[in-house]
Amino acid sequence: MNRLKQITLQILQLLRKPPLNRILRVSTPRSFAVYFKDFEKIEAVKGIFGEKTAEVLQNLKIDLIWVKGYMYVDSSTGHLVISARYLKTGNKVDIYLDLIHELCHVKQFMEGKDLFDPQYSYVERPTEIEAYLYTVQEARRLGLSDKRICQYLKTEWMSNRDLRFLAKVVNVRC
Numbered sequence: 039m040n041r042l043k044q045i046t047l048q049i050l051q052l053l054r055k056p057p058l059n060r061i062l063r064v065s066t067p068r069s070f071a072v073y074f075k076d077f078e079k080i081e082a083v084k085g086i087f088g089e090k091t092a093e094v095l096q097n098l099k100i101d102l103i104w105v106k107g108y109m110y111v112d113s114s115t116g117h118l119v120i121s122a123r124y125l126k127t128g129n130k131v132d133i134y135l136d137l138i139h140e141l142c143h144v145k146q147f148m149e150g151k152d153l154f155d156p157q158y159s160y161v162e163r164p165t166e167i168e169a170y171l172y173t174v175q176e177a178r179r180l181g182l183s184d185k186r187i188c189q190y191l192k193t194e195w196m197s198n199r200d201l202r203f204l205a206k207v208v209n210v211r212c
Contacts, residue, residue, distance in 0.1 A: 067099035067117055074137065082138050082176045086145050098144060109136050111143040113153050118144065131180070135190055138176050142169035161196065161204040174208045188212035 070077070077083050078092040087094045099117040102125070109120040118140055125133065143153055146165050153165050160166060170191070177187045187210050192201050205212040 067101050070095045070098040070100055070118065073100050077137075082172075082179070083141060086138075086141050086172070094144070094148075109140050111140055111147055111153060113147065116144065116147045131182070132190055135173050135177055139169045139173040142172050159200070161200045161207075167204075167207055170204060170208045174210055184211045 074095075078095050083095070084091045099115070101112065101117045101119045102122045103119055104122055106123055107121040108124050108128075109118060111117070112119050143165060146153060146168070151165055155163055155165070158164070174187060174191075177190065182190070188201070188205060191204055191208075191210065191212075196204070201212060
């Protein structure tokens with residue numbers, strides 16, 4: 039792993055710590071349903087939570103933070119932590135797919151799974167593979183091409199080798 043990637047991962051892990059989340063918040067935690075209306079009606083979301091979809095989304099808390107980044111599930115609280123900047127300036131399709139991806143992680147958290155198991159690299163982590171498989175399924179339902187899905191999959195902390203591995207695992211041709 040190159041040094042920049044290692045530092046980036048360390049910073050991301052540090053930002054997941056609850057005291058920092060509280061310091062970086064834009065506002066007090068609010069219900070997912072306040073920020074994202076009618077998500078309980080989306081088939082992909084109902085596919086994650088089933089009959090409990092409305093209840094889970096009503097009880098799921100969102101922590102908006104002011105730092106640059108994307109979103110993740112806080113492994114100590116189960117809150118969905120989202121960069122307010124990303125919500126304001128990000129590509130709407132990417133934000134939607136990230137929400138689907140992170141809602142998979144919320145379910146995993148509720149099931150007691152270790153979201154950040156250090157024995158795996160990011161792209162090899164079973165929780166990430168499961169979330170990406172579900173997200174790719176939704177991207178295909180939306181009509182996204184493999185090329186566009188590859189653009190979505192690629193992150194700044196992922197090497198080209200990591201992207202090829204993940205794409206193969208989730209059956210996307212990059």
